[in-house]
């Protein structure tokens with residue numbers, strides 16, 4: 001491989017900066033006292049403290065999973081700050097009152113907030129570290145009964161809803177990281193779409209990790225009642241740090257009869273430098289429950305960041321005729337490691353699922369697809385279609401697929417297709433010979449490769465994602 | 479058509495080049511003027527593809543000596559894409575497949591890149607479609623090929639025709655066709671030849687790299703060069719190709 005071919009990867013991380021805002025943190029480390037402290041700081045009801053403590057006790061009995069195709073130095077869970085909060089500011093009436101430092105951060109990130117969002121009709125629930133700083137559009141959404149707020153606010157304003165659904169999709173002891181999250185989560189988003197309501201705009205949250213050394217444990221809960229529908233967008237980016245940052249979010253989706261939830265993510269966390277130093281560890285549990293008949297949950301993700309990604313957005317297809325979809329682009333470069341995929345659990349009759357996974361590996365990275373399609377004995381007429389495509393850029397990266405199929409009903413139809421293609425110097429030379437420069441060539445190849453996924457993203461996300469992938473791959477092919 | 483008065487498109491002098499540390503081209507001289515048709519023949523491994531790729535700027539090959547100018551500009555000072563934009567076109571011996579990128583998208587991007595480079599208007603997809611529908615007739619390809627991924631699942635002959643389609647759209651000043659004829663049946667050969675002939679003018683030139691006299695019956699060369707051991711060892715008119723067909727290459731190699 002030529003030097004030119006190796007150069008492209010070394011684009012410095014654009015969003016690498018630390019915002020200087022005073023924070024109010026608990027000391028490092030985890031114990032029942034720390035959990036009580038978090039719960040108290042957040043003035044939580046007793047049942048929630050109990051939820052946390054029981055998760056913590058469960059977590060203590062669990063082992064960190066090792067089955068994923070990733071390797072990293074052992075995490076010292078006592079070396080993490082479990083709670084940080086920007087110093088309380090007075091109640092904000094408008095964006096103008098938001099800390100200018102924070103506003104500059106958003107500007108640098110290119111987060112199109114407030115005015116821009118008003119025009120495009122997107123409500124933004126901004127998470128800054130662990131506390132929601134501002135929520136726009138809430139009032140307007142409230143008029144039609146939609147709740148879109150920070151998780152903490154929901155705990156206080158809608159405790160019954162939270163109590164009813166929290167942990168109903170991802171039980172507190174589900175897995176090591178979900179248990180950890182359940183014990184120490186500090187904030188996140190809450191959405192509730194009432195019966196028969198179509199959410200008139202995409203709900204969007206921009207996440208941002210700040211404060212060196214702090215873990216980030218977000219909790220998102222989205223409930224779509226009978227006949228309702230919602231599109232939720234999650235976008236992430238983080239500053240450049242030298243120490244690895246653990247991120248273990250939990251996202252729970254619940255779709256009742258005839259409800260429809262579409263959840264889209266573009267993830268661009270700091271992935272470490274070209275030698276793999278620094279970068280986010282992203283161990284996420286995302287799961288949707290198609291509880292009602294004819295319900296539908298669709299996950300679309302574009303994963304480009306993190307040093308390590310461990311993430312399997314899943315659908316539990318409980319209601320008859322319910323359907324689950326997973327559209328994923330996972331890109332790894334340098335020394336990034338991704339082990340991502342989905343689980344489709346068919347329980348109800350005539351349940352359908354569709355999996356389209358596109359893995360792009362460059363540099364010396366490793367990119368694994370891990371999927372489970374499970375059809376239970378009651379799931380008569382279940383159908384699954386899976387397509388897993390890998391693209392290798394250069395010859396030092398790796399791609400793996402680990403599809404597991406477990407069928408206990410003979411009427412099920414399962415289709416699986418897989419392919420691997422390689423972008424090497426000959427393709428790039430072909431483009432060059434037709435007058436097309438390497439950046440445009442890569443963007444064209446990647447777009448082509450990912451188009452089956454991009455079509456499921458909202459327009460502006462698709463544009464953003466396209467740019468992001470191009471940027472991430474700059475220099476990886478000569 | 480030979481016209482000693484017409485302008486020089488390409489002038490190569492004593493070109494030496496190596497790949498993976500091995501010298502392959504050992505001093506190639508070649509001058510091509512506008513309006514000319516050249517053929518480069520020679521046994522397998524004699525350096526014909528290497529010569530083509532060195533001219534086009536493939537990164538694997540290192541120029542170690544000599545010079546090449548294209549319309550007076552130092553060719554080796556230009557990046558591969560700049561050479562292409564300057565009007566140098568290479569039809570590949572082994573066209574690559576580009577999964578997920580449609581033929582029409584590729585053609586349009588390539589065309590518009592050229593337009594921009596020349597300070598001309600880009601064409602929108604509809605305008606471009608009008609243009610490409612005309613061009614595709616040149617190679618008698620079914621328009622359905624435009625919607626398919628570049629070369630993916632194409633037969634050998636279809637890939638070669640697709641190269642000529644790209645040539646037809648980009649209208650290069652100098653086209654090098656590296657064994658475009660090999661793997662073509664007689665009908666496809668006729669179509670490709672007709673396509674190339676229709677693109678020829680007094681302003682441009684073509685170099686056909688080939689093993690066989692066959693193609694030269696359809697595209698008649700003004701000059702035939704024989705390459706051996708990384709050099710052009712003999713240059714003649716179209717009769718030379720016939721002579722090679724009859725006598726083989728050995729007599730030349732011995733003479734070289």
Ligand SMILES: Nc1ncnc2c1ncn2[C@@H]1O[C@H](COP(=O)(O)OP(=O)(O)O)[C@@H](O)[C@H]1O
Nearest residue numbers: 497498502521522523524525526527528529538
């Ligand atoms: N990328 C390469 N790496 C190593 N050797 C090469 C490479 N390309 C060409 N060669 C060698 O250069 C010589 C000329 O090859 P080529 O130019 O393809 O010949 P032709 O096109 O005349 O058949 C051969 O000996 C071939 O093995």
Ligand SMILES: [Mg+2]
Nearest residue numbers: 526527571657
């Ligand atoms: Mg050859």
